Amino acid sequence: MTDVAGFLADVGGRLAALEAEGLTKRERLIEGAQGARLRIGGREMLNLCANNYLGLANDPRLVAAAGAAMQSHGFGMASVRFICGTQDIHRSLEARIAGFLGMQDAILFAACFDANGGVFEALLTEADAVVSDSLNHASIIDGVRLCKAARYRFANNNMADLEAQLQAARQAGARFILIATDGVFSMDGTAADLAGITRLAGRYGAVTLVDDCHATGFVGPQGRGTAAAAGVRVDILTGTFGKALGGALGGYIAGPQPVIDLLRQRARPYLFSNALPPAVVGAALAAFDIVEGADDLRAKLAKNAAYWRAGLTALGFDLLPGSHPIVPVMIGDAVLAQAFAQALDRRGIMVSAFFFPVVPRGAARIRTQMSAGLSRADLDFALAAFAAAGKELGVLA
Template sequence: MTATDFLDHLTATLAEIEAAGLYKRERLILSPQGTHVTVGGERLLNLCANNYLGLADDPALIAAAHRALDDHGFGMASVRFICGTQDLHRALERRIAGFLGMDDSILFAACFDANGGLFEPLLGPEDAVVSDALNHASIIDGIRLCKARRYRYANSDMAGLEAQLQAARSDGARFVLIATDGVFSMDGYLARLPEITALAAKYGALTMVDDCHATGFMGPRGCGTPAHHGVRVDILTGTLGKALGGALGGYVAGPQPVIDLLRQRARPYLFSNALPPAIVAAGLAAIDIVEAADDLRERLFGNAAYWRAGLQDAGFDLLPGEHPIVPVMTGEARLAQAMAAELYRRGVFVSGFFFPVVPEGRARIRTQMNARLTREDLDFGLEAFRAAGRAAGVI
């Protein structure tokens, strides 16, 4: 086989993806991220960003980033342990830890890296990880990189979780870690943390929660799903790339020995550039806003309830839930893409979600609410959904 054969193979694979209706195309946004975006010269209502509190273009975050550019420069040109740690980095790590009620935290380039680097330093072949089947790809990849034995239970199946905990203990596991998303982002379902933490206590297991789709807007002060449920977990991972400003950066928060060992052994931390000062300073400003943002959280969940009720009245097939993620089910990938195209023509920016992001036959339009959306915005969006749904044959 030659290099030409290899490229021909890749071209054929891409053609198969296209023929199956699974090809993903990116659309160029010419404006800041917000409730409305400009694409191809058109101003569109944006209903698919992780911008839950509307902070991605917040003036306070932009001002904090500008100040950091002036005071701390553009980039670090180094990993943290060489010469990549400024006072801002440690200030944000301490601020995240205090916000979440943890001993300390450690920053990563993204939460994908945080989850990817979490398991291998902490767990060995004598240990076990028990993972929800719908966990984010980053958790799955992070678990694959460690040598611990792997156990899996069906999404939010507590009997299945208990059976796997029993199996791990029967197999002689030294330490057992339960890993779960706090919110399963494709569906908007919340993990059953009260039951998970009770089972962890019963079987002497630790708990790890990825709270990317909850930090900043769920629970008292926006402290996430453990706060929402009134429970404590051992390790929290999360992101600055969603409700906390929407830029980039992830973190692990937890007990001091966990954070200290990750600082010594977590490969994505040791071998990736430190976060730029502007991103870190904006993250600090975002947490200041979030802690006092009860008004934004109230508007966010009010918008989610209004939006969900409007879609249900229009006859769409929705997944149940209370989260600002409201998936509109289409089943087939081509139908999701046709629906997204019809909505684009009517001034609404959404994306179709389909395999391999979701299981085959479970394609959808994942809509997401934003605290800054007005009732006028939502009514416009609902009318567009009704018209697009009829045109695409979804309703």
């Protein structure tokens, strides 16, 4: 007989251990809309931890587009796509994604986590191999685990190690090899070496897959992503509407027609999840229209990121190098990182501390994220708060 009391005691013990190690994650209740400034517990806070890169999460144009789509197409689909869950706007959005990314077709998912979770199992068999970057997102890691292909891992952005793993996969007799990587690694804000990856893919006849969640909309010409920025082509792209493209939910895979067609038949998260609600689809269509002409927002985002990095460096903080709007402030200790986040909270700054298992032990950090919605005054206010908190906790001398 199952020992329910013992099971619950074990769960409680694991929670207590997380708390003792300073690894407990806590949610904060936002009162109102997502934005550069928001309210928590009746206090106005400056938001430095959202994926709202272009500041579109509460854009009136997207709110209006979502409302119009609900008026014309209803609230929810109450079905998966292949039964009675496909509307004309779903296919319009898939065509829009494919055209924007220069792909033959695209397929929608409830989230990019589902897209990455379903792509490998549907496309690969035990005769194939996946070669995955060591810092890939958890969704890629989980997706690879679900498929039967042989698994190889290469050190982050290390082309020599990637080549060694490709050689090993070829020598083991892999039929097809798929290289999987994030376009931008979300914890570090560094871009994948797609020039090197595509060069090696060509040499070893490998398929390339890039998760561009932290790039689509604001990296590369017209925000077309990391491959466009690097001037290369990749075979399969995955992405999300949950970040720069409005910040709601939903993901996609874009690629060659046969790939998309097979995913419609075999990708389990697609086959067994409700279709995206019309409001999200309508707003996503509007987001692509905005993003294509948003050079002004992309320029402001880049200026904000450069100013923020320069300001933190001048104060003496330890940053990971780069130019992406993800700017990690390295703290090291998980407990200290959480104390630092709390000290910033007291000064009106909303940030999140990241620690194990999200990042390696000893590499705890405050991951700050820039947005086009932030003003220069906002950044100066935040720099003053970082300086004061850093001195209070001994992070700065």
